Amino acid sequence: MAQRSWSAAGAAAADDEVLVARFEVMARIRAFEVRVGRCFRDGHIHGFVHTSIGQEAVAAGACAALGPEDLITTTHRGHGHCLAKGADPEAMMAELFGRETGTCHGRGGSMHLAQADLGILGANGIVGAGIPIAVGAGLATMAAGEGAIAVAFFGEGAVHCGAFHEGLVLAVAWQAPVVFVCENNGYAEFTASAGRWGGPDPVQRAASYGLEAWPVDGSDVVAAEHAMRSAADQARAGGGPAFLEMRTHRLGGHYEGDAQPYRDEEELERWRAEHDPLAQLLALLDGRGCGERARSAVEAADAEMDAAVEKALAAPFPDPGGVLEFIGG
Amino acid sequence: MNAPAQITMPRLSDSMEEGTLLRWIKRDGDAVTVGEELAEIESDKATVIYEAQAAGVLSTAIEEGATVAVGTVIGWLGNALLARQLHSVPGRAAGRRKASPVARRIAATHGIDLELIDGTGPDGRVVRADVELRLSAPEPAPVLGVRGEVTVHPLTRLQTLVAERMSRSRDEVPDFELRVRVDAEPLSSVREQLKAGHAVDVPSVNDFVVKAAARALREQPSANATYRGDAWERYARVNVGVAVAVEGGLIVPTVFDADGKSLGEISRETRELAARAREGRITPQDLDGATFTVSNLGMFGIDGFSAVISPGQAAILAVGAAAVVPVVRDGAVVPGRQFELALSCDHRVIYGADAARLLSRIRDLLEHPMTLLVA
């Protein structure tokens, strides 16, 4: 199979409307995540929260190629994917705040966000767990026969675990309509990923299972979209599963509160200066004369997410008397 | 409030050595505040409601019906956690009969003492079948003999004590008795005057006897004493016990400092004490501390009798009924009214002449009742 890759050439080739639309989604994700960090520090968000600052283009680009019937699973770092798939930021923020009006009525929190009617089968706190789940979801969509596909988002740290291996084995065995999106952000928890454990890189690993696998410039939202569309179309047509390694940069810590002592300060500074996908796209849009629209989008996003925070702050907590609700059966 | 407060069997009278816990009013696990009624305790003198001296959650250490020495721990007042722990500590039950929970429950429901049941379970544990056997066993048929059916009435604590006291008195005390007849008319006359004057409390004949005895004892302190073996113990106060018949027994509440009290006060007090005694509201303090006792069976029409001296006292005065009898006055036989006084004395304390003096003095006071109205 051909090794395809998309680069900045992708964005350069797209038209203004598309770019502005994608930028809007990315700005909304950024605005949400920045506030999540702040609210965590202020004590409104509890436990663990992992933001995806720096990775917005992957979520915005990949989800742009998906429809509401398509199903996604994501990880502990899944706010961006949920927002890009259409989840309501008010309900998401309320969930992070542990309120009754949250997407999961306060039962799940950040790592378990889900919205079944939007095809968001859920974030998962177990690394790799979403991979077989997505394969199974693909099995179901195949049975339904309406052309919907399943997408598993996961980090490059998941490629070592058993669930990754078994998920890909099953996807290939069943030729399930699944796209595996490996978001390689350079770090697996506290460890820099490149070459750390030896063995092949994610694309090579995946390819060895017998499915198509391509690296993608994850900082280029249009490249991400094109790659996903290509893989999704193939799956919808019965062409089986595919693997996309979207290379991007984690500009924050593993979780909020991670002081990142394991990272080189200078590298972090450089990444923030050189690899911020919003900054890159904004520069491009400025060059196209769409800078003002982009900035308004940022303002609108800020306002939208401020409102989400306000709403969440005012939302009621779940009644402790309902602690046993939703156990089922 | 971490360390629990111990509840010990209280000393309810100076002679009390042991008490019986008749009934827990508060139960295990109940929250108790200071002053709340805790248990019904039978002492050597009476049955008393014992109040909590501390606050906390109650853990009982003895069962209803148990008799223990004064000072024995009968329970604790602590926090709820302690109460639960105490209940789960098997050591606390050391000495308790081993019985299964259901056996214990059935026995408790029917008021059967587990101690009386043979256990056929492992290690002699009383099991349900054992209790059920006991329940189903018929009451032993009364033996019908020459005297007809014999029914057994176990003595109450009080009755047991009365029996013990009376026996001891007869065993130990060398008693002798003196008798006089008292002219009742002066007393009668004074009482009529009081009634005609609509006095609120008209003292009874017995009240006058109490006052007279108290006055006489004050004048003859050697009789206000007891024998100790190697000495006489003389009492500074003159406290006169007034015997009262109550249901199932006899109790003797005390009129303290009777010599210093007016007849009116004595009258009110004896009336109140008698009422309390009959209602079961008498306290140990009421029953304690008499130095002399007056016992009156006149209301039953008894001419005269000899009473048994109470331990700790030197004498007892028995009063009989007033009757119309022929008397000699100014050389003629005329109808008169008299009643009999019988003074029983402990010869170790009061000798004949002293006894005579005492009794005569009491008679004189009663035949000149106006002296008793003067302080």
Next chain:
Amino acid sequence: MAEVATQTPRYIEAINAALSSEMAADDRVVLLGVDVAAGGGVYGVTRGLYDEFGPRRVIDTPIAEAGVLGAAVGAAMAGLRPVAEIMYMDFLTVCLDPIVNQAAKLRYMTGGGVSVPIVFRTQTGAGRSAGAQHSQSLEGILAHVPGLHVYCPSDARDAHDLLIEAIRLDTPVCFIENRRLYGKRSDEWDRTPLPAGQARVVRSGEDVTVVTWGRMVLETLQALDQVGDEVSAELIDLRTLVPLDVETLIASVQRTGRCLIVHEAVTRYGPGAELLARIAEAALFDLDGPIRRFGALPTPIPYSPELEAAAMPGVAGIAQAVREVAKG
């Protein structure tokens, strides 16, 4: 599957019949497992189903339990009603995550947003020298996790009815078979089907309550035959650990005053401890003696037959335990 005129179905046939009828009634029901398709299952439980329903409904899987169960969970969330097999209950350890962290919790974590209508079928059955890693009874671990139902049918009738109920339920159910029951017919196939959460009084008695489930019901019946008239024992088959019919159990103990809990699982920290606690909490003052448990010894199950028998509860041991509890 045609009704056999003279004989009622064996346990294995009852399961097969339940799968067949449910798959025919609802084409969302799919089976997954190693060798379940053409192979008909390693013990023959799914025989004939592949021929009847084809490869999209009866799905062979590689030996990748975590992945397969995870996929089954995903399929359940996306609209199918999977029945996923774990070949031996011992392999639960390999695939606990999709059961415990995913299936059991997804409905709750999403505040009711998704449901996971999945059945995890598995089997055990010590006593045939299958060794320590192919003989365990681990239903206690599963019963401990909120969000899972646990069914342990003891005969063909219950296997049939409980499996159908499990497939129709939207809650994840762990359906635990016993391979030493596969060949057995029910003593009472014609009895009224009972739902999950309803225990069955197999035999009435006055002196002791004996409670158990799974294959131990049969074993205990044989033990009670040995005890005979010595003890009037009441035998209760719990049938399902979750939901648990504790009321029937407690009502019985309140009458008899004595209880023996028998199970194939190891006694120590085993499922019997939960029952003992529940009885003690509700009926302490009705007990005439201590409650006892009789399960497997705390050892990996040995291979050599006599050793294995020594480690497991068996007819003679259960009989002796019944006699001791009646007097103890």
